[in-house]
Amino acid sequence: MEEFQRSFSPPPCPSTVTVRRNPPRKARATPYTTAAKPPAASLASANTHEVPSFPIDEILSIQIPQSEPKPSISESLKIFLRIKPLKIFTKAATTTKSRPRNVWPQNPSKKNNAKESRNHENAKKNKKSEEACIALNDPYSVTLTPPQALQELKRSKTEVYEGFSHVFPADCSQNDVYDKMVQPLLEDFMKGKSGMLAALGPSGSGKTHTVFGTPKDPGIVPLTLRQIFKKSDESSPGSLRPFYLSIFEICSERGKGEKAYDLLGDGSSELSVQQSTIRGLREVPIQNLEEAESLIGQAMLKRATATTNSNSQSSRSQCIINIRAASDGVSNEPKTQSSEAMLTIVDLAGAEREKRTGNQVIIMMYMLAVAVGVPEEPKEGIAETSSKFFGSIFLKNPFLTRYLRDYLEGKKRMALILTVKAGEEDYLDTSYLLKQASPYMKIKFDNTEELCNKRQLKTFPRVEKNKKIKLSAPKTHQIEEIVAGERNQISQEVNLRGKKADLTDRSSPRLEHVAPDKNDREHIIMRNFARVLWNVLKQYNEKLKVAEGDICSLKENLINEQLKSRGLETELIKLKSSCLDSKSNLAEPCIPEVEALVHAKEQLEVDTSLANASNIDDDPCNFIESRREISTEECNESPVPNKSIESCLENEEISCAEQKCTEQSDPTLSPEQGEVSRINNRLSNIQTKSAISRRFPDSEKQERNRRLLPASSRSLAEEMVDLDIKDNQIENLQAEFAETCVQEKSESTEGRETEIPAREIEPASTKKQRNRQKPRRRLQPASSVLLTREINTLEIEDDVAEPKGTRGGKKTTVAQPRSQGSITLLRLLTNNLHL
Numbered sequence: 118m119e120e121f122q123r124s125f126s127p128p129p130c131p132s133t134v135t136v137r138r139n140p141p142r143k144a145r146a147t148p149y150t151t152a153a154k155p156p157a158a159s160l161a162s163a164n165t166h167e168v169p170s171f172p173i174d175e176i177l178s179i180q181i182p183q184s185e186p187k188p189s190i191s192e193s194l195k196i197f198l199r200i201k202p203l204k205i206f207t208k209a210a211t212t213t214k215s216r217p218r219n220v221w222p223q224n225p226s227k228k229n230n231a232k233e234s235r236n237h238e239n240a241k242k243n244k245k246s247e248e249a250c251i252a253l254n255d256p257y258s259v260t261l262t263p264p265q266a267l268q269e270l271k272r273s274k275t276e277v278y279e280g281f282s283h284v285f286p287a288d289c290s291q292n293d294v295y296d297k298m299v300q301p302l303l304e305d306f307m308k309g310k311s312g313m314l315a316a317l318g319p320s321g322s323g324k325t326h327t328v329f330g331t332p333k334d335p336g337i338v339p340l341t342l343r344q345i346f347k348k349s350d351e352s353s354p355g356s357l358r359p360f361y362l363s364i365f366e367i368c369s370e371r372g373k374g375e376k377a378y379d380l381l382g383d384g385s386s387e388l389s390v391q392q393s394t395i396r397g398l399r400e401v402p403i404q405n406l407e408e409a410e411s412l413i414g415q416a417m418l419k420r421a422t423a424t425t426n427s428n429s430q431s432s433r434s435q436c437i438i439n440i441r442a443a444s445d446g447v448s449n450e451p452k453t454q455s456s457e458a459m460l461t462i463v464d465l466a467g468a469e470r471e472k473r474t475g476n477q478v479i480i481m482m483y484m485l486a487v488a489v490g491v492p493e494e495p496k497e498g499i500a501e502t503s504s505k506f507f508g509s510i511f512l513k514n515p516f517l518t519r520y521l522r523d524y525l526e527g528k529k530r531m532a533l534i535l536t537v538k539a540g541e542e543d544y545l546d547t548s549y550l551l552k553q554a555s556p557y558m559k560i561k562f563d564n565t566e567e568l569c570n571k572r573q574l575k576t577f578p579r580v581e582k583n584k585k586i587k588l589s590a591p592k593t594h595q596i597e598e599i600v601a602g603e604r605n606q607i608s609q610e611v612n613l614r615g616k617k618a619d620l621t622d623r624s625s626p627r628l629e630h631v632a633p634d635k636n637d638r639e640h641i642i643m644r645n646f647a648r649v650l651w652n653v654l655k656q657y658n659e660k661l662k663v664a665e666g667d668i669c670s671l672k673e674n675l676i677n678e679q680l681k682s683r684g685l686e687t688e689l690i691k692l693k694s695s696c697l698d699s700k701s702n703l704a705e706p707c708i709p710e711v712e713a714l715v716h717a718k719e720q721l722e723v724d725t726s727l728a729n730a731s732n733i734d735d736d737p738c739n740f741i742e743s744r745r746e747i748s749t750e751e752c753n754e755s756p757v758p759n760k761s762i763e764s765c766l767e768n769e770e771i772s773c774a775e776q777k778c779t780e781q782s783d784p785t786l787s788p789e790q791g792e793v794s795r796i797n798n799r800l801s802n803i804q805t806k807s808a809i810s811r812r813f814p815d816s817e818k819q820e821r822n823r824r825l826l827p828a829s830s831r832s833l834a835e836e837m838v839d840l841d842i843k844d845n846q847i848e849n850l851q852a853e854f855a856e857t858c859v860q861e862k863s864e865s866t867e868g869r870e871t872e873i874p875a876r877e878i879e880p881a882s883t884k885k886q887r888n889r890q891k892p893r894r895r896l897q898p899a900s901s902v903l904l905t906r907e908i909n910t911l912e913i914e915d916d917v918a919e920p921k922g923t924r925g926g927k928k929t930t931v932a933q934p935r936s937q938g939s940i941t942l943l944r945l946l947t948n949n950l951h952l
């Protein structure tokens with residue numbers, strides 16, 4: 118090894134060296150340098166002893182100055198929450214309450230009433246104050262519940278805030294706060310790392326109590342001082358490491374801007390800030406705890422306070438306490454950054470209203486934004502940097518901002534403690550404070566009022582950006598990780614909210630449910646209306662079916678009637694043809710007779726319908742009576758005088774009608790006899806016809822037939838034509854049976870004649886009554902109806918011609934000879950028809 122070193126040892130330096138001062142050129146190699154650069158192999162072999170050794174030890178021994186490791190965000194910023202207890206019992210309060218002011222004797226009843234009312238009011242107050250708006254979920258989250266009145270007004274809804282470094286409940290002690298919040302900072306401070314503590318919150322929420330406390334319940338500052346001197350004694354007993362204390366306040370005077378005053382100075386000495394250094398600030402060295410506590414006491418006495426609605430001793434300024442740990446000066450260690458450290462504790466001024474509390478929070482947010490949002494080594498000044506974020510906020514608080522520059526830039530550790538009151542009446546202040554701080558916490562809103570978010574976004578335009586940064590996650594160490602994690606969380610939250618929104622959209626018939634009731638009501642109404650409409654339509658449908666059935670039956674009736682009419686028409690045609698072929702003496706009246714038959718057919722239809730309507734009785738006599746009225750009308754309409762009609766009357770006609778009446782009224786009559794009587798009727802008709810033809814000349818006969826013959830008489834002509842067609846055999850039989858019939862009837866004529874007057878005596882009303890009492894009637898055959906009509910016509914003519922006195926008497930003035938039976942029948946029939 119030694120040989121190796123010797124061989125690589127450098128050659129001895131020459132005695133003289135030429136140095137050129139001109140700009141460098143490409144100089145030729147000097148003989149030395151040329152000679153001094155031997156080939157590696159020869160060099161290694163020849164001059165191994167001249168090569169110097171590699172200075173590895175020197176290299177390893179060199180200490181490279183390393184940059185100070187920068188604290189992670191989770192270490193540099195922590196946010197705590199402390200809830201002030203609802204009830205605070207103080208001796209003073211109890212003594213003042215117990216002491217009566219009025220010593221005058223009082224009316225016992227009034228006294229009792231006053232006592233009751235006082236108790237009632239106290240109970241009310243206690244009840245009101247007992248209701249808390251904020252509740253602890255776990256050491257890292259709280260739930261904020263609005264008062265009932267606001268819930269009813271739907272102004273606010275329950276909110277959950279989580280992501281705090283720690284939440285101190287109302288029953289926590291000052292030591293708890295110190296242990297969790299101050300202790301880590303103090304340890305760093307004792308190691309030479311600076312840090313800051315700040316308390317902020319609405320007026321009377323316990324900022325000053327948390328920071329300073331009371332002699333019996335000391336706060337952060339006294340506890341920190343105790344710990345500092347305790348640790349100093351433990352680590353190096355008897356060592357005199359100097360600590361300095363400086364306290365000053367920044368007052369925001371209206372119209373005058375910020376002014377700083379030294380609270381440990383001799384008087385009202387105003388301070389000025391240059392960068393982060395305050396000129397004129399007195400630093401008082403503290404040797405022990407007592408000195409420090411007395412100085413703090415002095416400063417507190419000088420601090421500007423005022424009585425507010427929330428606090429009788431409300432702090433009206435930002436109070437800043439600096440504890441500086443200087444190097445001891447005894448040790449020979451070089452003065453490094455670790456030896457010099459500053460611990461700053463800030464008690465911000467209380468704000469009476471939420472807006473002013475908001476200003477506090479704005480400052481805090483500014484701090485946080487700068488701490489996490491700006492580059493670690495900002496090239497711009499604090500003013501420019503801060504103006505990017507909050508512009509006017511910096512202008513409003515330039516003193517504080519400049520002083521807290523290092524903390525704001527994230528170079529030093531910082532912890533914030535939010536103090537809130539738990540009462541319902543403090544809900545708005547508490548809600549506002551937490552909302553302002555929410556961008557720096559992982560906050561889940563159960564049901565957040567949209568209005569609040571809008572206001573928040575409007576006030577702080579950078580909130581959205583800062584929201585993406587998770588500051589209090591315990592396991593995150595790098596900003597990138599935090600940002601990435603926050604992005605993920607935000608995306609998840611967005612997804613969840615989207616799902617929630619979908620759900621609410623689906624259930625919106627709740628919206629869909631301001632409506633829901635209205636929609637249901639409308640639906641029910643429409644459904645009932647549809648049911649009613651359906652029932653009405655069904656009823657109409659049934660009625661329509663019934664009407665259709667009626668129409669069908671009517672159509673059938675119509676078809677039947679048409680068939681009948683066609684049959685009658687064919688019969689008429691036959692009659693016409695037969696009339697043309699008949700004898701000449703009978704041919705004359707055929708044409709008018711055919712006309713009469715057509716008319717009779719029409720009349721028959723009318724009669725049929727009338728008979729159906731009035732339910733005519735079976736009794737043919739009654740039928741004749743009923744028909745008589747109609748015939749009377751027809752006769753009255755006739756222009757022919759009654760006398761001429763009377764002359765037309767023939768006993769045979771009437772007797773024929775009477776015979777028919779007798780025939781039908783006699784139930785004992787055999788069918789053969791009935792047939793014979795029908796034939797007789799026809800025969801008598803023929804006789805009547807021939808009598809008429811005899812009575813009038815031919816010229817007149819036609820005229821009369823045209824003018825005077827009623828429809829029924831025309832049908833009689835039809836009957837006559839029928840009879841012409843009959844053969845002789847039937848005529849003989851008819852004659853025989855007619856004779857016997859007439860004989861039999863003539864025997865009973867006497868009795869009938871005696872009965873007729875009795876019937877005539879009856880008054881018309883009685884007759885009508887009797888007629889009405891007759892229950893049933895039956896439609897007569899067409900021939901009988903025609904016959905009856907004819908008889909009626911004739912009879913009426915007879916009535917007009919004859920005097921009334923002879924109505925019941927026998928008709929002796931007969932132009933032609935007729936049989937006895939015919940005469941009797943005619944008389945009977947005439948009498949009956951006159952009823």
Ligand SMILES: Nc1ncnc2c1ncn2[C@@H]1O[C@H](COP(=O)(O)OP(=O)(O)OP(=O)(O)O)[C@@H](O)[C@H]1O
Nearest residue numbers: 201320321322323324325326428431432466467468
């Ligand atoms: N956690 C607590 N426990 C007991 N008492 C408390 C607590 N917090 C506050 N108090 C009491 O409430 C009163 C008001 O507290 P403090 O002065 O600290 O409020 P503040 O926030 O500083 O108000 P300001 O901003 O107006 O100065 C004091 O009497 C204090 O003793």
